[in-house]
Amino acid sequence: MAPKKNSAKRPQPSTPKPSAPARIVKVQSSDGHILQADVRALLLSSTLAATIKGYDDENKPLEKLEVNNVVGFTLKLVLEWCEKHKEDDPAIAQAEKDKKNIFIPSWDRHFLTKLPMGNLFDLITAAYHLDITGLINYGCKTVANSAKGKSTEEMRELFGIPEPWEQPSTSTATWDD
């Protein structure tokens, strides 16, 4: 895949290093879709990284990884995100560990905000199951940013909560502006 333009102000690999040919494996979703991915991208998932290591340690050929809790549509989004970030400087992940200074790069902002909220929640949940810290953080921060400044009713809509509930009149001031 040709590298996409990324204007985010974050560390980027300075010069592309001549690298070994990509090691491509098949990844199967819970609903039977089979996708292909570069192993370097899959290593962003701690869960998949452990599985891949298991194969490598035993010198077993890795032909197909099964992801039993993510459907094909969402898995495709996960793999697209991982592909985009497979060459990220590990210092970024280290710096974002404490979640205090998380900056969402422009590519990710565009990628995440264009998704309908339901798909975004599915993507975050998949990132949680696959243990992809960066995607969890960017996704959750995108949801939090979407909720900012919304009224309770608008939030109910955002989170797909069906009906209002009877709450005590004395509950905390709503901070509606």
Next chain:
Amino acid sequence: MEMPELVMENIIWFSDFRSVLKLRQVCRKFRDFIDDLNDSKLPDSKFANIEVISKKDENEITLFLVEPKDSHRSFHSIEYSESENSRSFNEKITNLGNSNIVDVAIRDLEWVLKFQKSNLNRLHFEFDDFQLQNDSSLYTLPFKLSNMLNVSGRKIKTRELSIKTYNKSHIMSILPFADSETLKTLDFCSFDPEMEIEIDEIAKTEQWKKANTLKCDFHLLNLNVEDICHFSSIDLKVDSITAGDLDFLRKAYISSSNFERLRFDLKLFNEQVELSNIWGPAFDSQLAIIWYFRIKDSEEKVLRIEIFYYNMIPRVYYATCFSIIELRSVLNGAILHDYNEN
């Protein structure tokens, strides 16, 4: 929608304080989740100042929340009216039904404090005198606040704690709940300018011992100067002070590296002769009698002690000030005493 707990926790962490309080009202599940969440997983409300003010005339409590200087708006005000039995916030009035407004105000404050992680610049309480308002429950505010802080086990991180009250016991209702490592300034103010206070109990607290600035508008009774000599800046009212106590303070401050200033308002002072016996003759500026002392390890700084008087017959001394000044500010003709720790 089913979301793993970690995902929900992250969304809350990345939200702002107001969004989380609104999220809490979206559904029971969100409310229970947020209520059960450890404070460390909540976002910082980042207020600079918090003020809780009860007013006798309006029969109301006001909670002022002041934003840091760089925020888009300066403050929020929530009013709790006892006569209307309502809460008013951003022009939205909520009838509080059968709830007591003191309880509601305290619960709202508890939420704000739950989110406040950064240090406050100032935490201010004003407890008006509701003793004669028989039908008001607002007199319970200081005690209920104290209970809430006690139960929460939370120490409030504020640089300044300011309490204005008609009842000196209210100071001890609040003071122990300030974080002594953060607290720098104590400001105690009385609705009654003649009100007197003993500081025995207050002076035993860590908060008192670790603070460096004291402003006290009460008349202090039985002041033990050893209790105040660690402050670098002091404003106090005392009935009187002995020459021995002033000399104790002089010795403390000429050896102190951080002393800045002290002012005692006095009702009565008549030990000027004793002082002259200890310190030698004073310089008379026609406003005050003044002594100057060199301080430890400094060629440039001098401790100036002034006792101000009204020029009447007989003279009435009304205040004493200790301050660190530049050597060049010593008045011509005055004696500058060498540093001598004895």
